[in-house]
Amino acid sequence: MAYKALYRTYRPNDFESMVGQKHIITTLKNAIATKKIAHAYIFSGPRGTGKTTTAKILAKAVNCLNPDHQPCNECENCIAINQNSHPDIIEIDAASNNGVDEVRELIEKVKYAPIKGKYKVYIIDEVHMMTPGAFNALLKTLEEPPAHVIFILATTDIHKVIPTVLSRCQRFDFTKISFEDIKEKVEEIMEKENITAEDGVSSLISELADGGMRDALSILDQVVSYAKDHITMQHIYDIYGMMSTAEMVHYLSLIALGKTNEVLEMIEQYIEKGIDVKRLTYDLMVCLKDAIVFQFTSDAQVLERLNKEQASEILKYYSTNQALFIVDILNETMGYYRQTSNYRLFFELASLKAIDKMIQKDQKVEPQVLNSQPLKEETKKPVVEEKAVHPIKIEQEESQPLEIKQEYKPTSPSLRIQYSMDEYINIVAHGDKKFKNDLIQKWDGIRAYIDNEKTRYVAQLIADAKIGAASKEFIVLVYNYKILSSKAQEKENLILIRRFIKEIFDYDLEVYVVEHSMFVDITKTYMQLIQANKKPELKELPHLDTTSNETIKVEEDFDGNATIEMGKSIFGDVLNIKEK
Ligand SMILES: [Zn+2]
Incomplete structure (x- = not known):
């Protein structure tokens, strides 16, 4: 027996076995049951989503001899349609049959009554491919279709179908199947x-x-x-012509390590194999996204492409900030692909840009070195060295082990702590430049704690931030991306960061978190005040009440942002929680 393609073998024969398009199936079944069948339908949607399959099932249903019109797939009409031999079902592929003459011929035959069935059904696939002349000929038929005729037009490009045809058809939009x-x-x-x-x-x-x-x-x-x-x-x-996930992880590690030659060689090899560069660009974004998700959730179940080991491998080389930056580069490159056919050039440029970003001195990641030598010689503090080599256990004052938040709980958004512009200016005004610069010197040491599963979450969260201002009393962490600043602004994370900094650097600092653009506004305003000789009077710094155990009702708005319902009543006037 000749091999029959799977998609033919498993093509649905009735509405029940259709995959997806539930809304369309329900509407059509109701129309058949109530005998309210239109004379012209247009099915639009991407290829392979069931347009012509639905058309065939509809053609069977209206002609089925079985009274409940399921269709039965057993009666004479159903069998003939399944075998493509029914005289009343006329299938036309407009892509190959778009002459005006063919459509005229079609119109000639429309007036004749059906031979075997109740309806003559014309299924015209890729109807947008017809010439304007053919369209007009079709239009005339659609204006006054004989009672025994049903037109089912299918198209992957609804915008190319002239409005006068559209207005005479009942339209169904087929969506991609999940x-x-x-x-x-x-x-x-x-x-x-x-x-x-x-x-x-x-x-x-x-x-x-x-x-x-x-x-x-x-x-x-x-x-x-x-x-x-x-x-x-x-x-x-x-x-x-795809790169395996393992190879993509390897590719990303080469980028992080600045191995330009190896990266370009790898691209060369895959181009020779005929790789789909656009697809690769997209897949690399998925890998990085997975790594970021894993960073925040530690849950391999929610990852699209990577497994746990692969996600950890990427996180060894990339901070969340860096991963997001590379995603930006790749995304930008996807945009360039629309304007060029030379995908390779733009992919190579994207890779070089990524390498350049990754090897910038202040961001350099050397996991092997960090593993054994947590801090640079000149900034090494005995206490830090010891703790980096032996995984630290952060403890609360009451000596209870600190619970490091690893789980992602989208259903219970945490309270986010933000302040007003005036308060941020007051905070910045308290800054101590020398202290801040000293702290910046030591900041890279935090990366050593990313390798430790126990401290990874908090270390990563801090490592992605830059120090905006600091003194012996406080620190302002500035994040380039809102997704990160929002995360760090969560009350429990602020508490965690504070304890971590105390443990590592032995400074007990109030932690404030702002997004980069906000911080730019703060410093700009502050500088303007200074220049105008209006330096604000120093007021007491706001403090986060870490003892309050009251449940704070937080509701999620449609953006997934926490809307704070109660604030001042719990925190008093010390905190000014901005409502979104
Ligand atoms: Zn039947």
């Missing part, structure tokens, strides 16, 4: 076909399919014929 739905179907078919595969194969296929069920099954077909028996991830990487 990753989960595709994956479930792919796995179901693999089981039925006795296809075995390595873990992750069905996910990768579903991802490559990008919302198209037909594409998913075509990919599976291709991979099956390439792999013969057991499918591995490598088979798919080979066929689709």
Whole structure:
């Protein structure tokens, strides 16, 4: 028996077996049940999302001899339609059949009554490919369609369909099928076909399919014929010119270590293999995003691409800040791809830009060195050295082990502490430049604590910040990204940071956190006041009440930001919590 492609074998035969498009299926089934069938439909949406499959099922349903019109797939009409031999179902591919003559011929036949079924159904695929002349001919038919005719037009580009045609059709927009739905179907078919595969194969296929069920099954077909028996991830990487996740992690490590030659060689090798550069750019962003997510959650379950070891490997080389910066570079590069066909050039430039960022002296990451030698010789403090070599255990004053927050709890957003502009100016005015510069000298030592799982969370959080101002009483941490400043502003994180700094540097500092753009405003305003001889009078610094155990009701708004409902009542007038 000749091999039948999987997507043909498993093409849905009735509404129930359709994957996705639930809203459309429900509407069509209701229309059939209530006999309110339109004379013209237009199905729009990406390729492989079920437009022509739905059209065929609808054609069967309206002609099915079985009274409940499911369709039955058993009656004479259903069987003939399934075999593509029904005389009343006319399928036209406008992409290959777009002449005015063909459409005229079609119109000629429209007036004749159906031969076997109740309705003549015209399915015109890629209808936007028809010439304007053909469109107009179709339009005339649509103006007054005979009662026994149903037109089902399908298009992947609805904007190219003239409005006068659109206005005469009932429109259904097909959406991409969800990753989960595709994956479930792919796995179901693999089981039925006795296809075995390595873990992750069905996910990768579903991802490559990008919302198209037909594409998913075509990919599976291709991979099956390439792999013969057991499918591995490598088979798919080979066929689709992809870099494996392990290789991407390696690539990112080469970038972090500034190995320019190796990076360019690797690009060369993969270009020769015919890699999809655009896809690689996107995949690298996913890897970095995964690493950032893992940084905050320590939960490998929520990662898209990386496993726990791979995420940890990337975090050895990248701070959250650096990872976000590289994501920015890659994202910008994706934009350039739209204007050029020379993807390689822009990808190489992106890689070089990333290397340049990573080897900037103040940011340099040398995990091996940090592992054994936590601090540079000149800034080494005995207490720090000892603690970096032996994983530290941060303790509260009451000698209770400090619980380091590792879990991500999106359902219970924490209270974020922010102050007014005036208060920030007052804080900055308290600054001690010499103290700040001394602290900056020691700051890199924090990186040594990132390698330790117990201190990774807090060390990473601090390492991503720059010191905006400081004195023996306080420190202002400045973050380049709002996502990071918001995280650090959470009350429990502020407490954690304070204890960590005390433990490492032996300074008990009140911690204030601001985002970079806000800090620029603060310093600008402060400088203007000084220049105008209006230096603000120093007031008492605001203090975070760390003893309050009262439950603070915090609700999430649609942006996921915490909206503070109660503030002053709990913290008194000392804190001025800004409402968003
Ligand atoms: Zn039937």
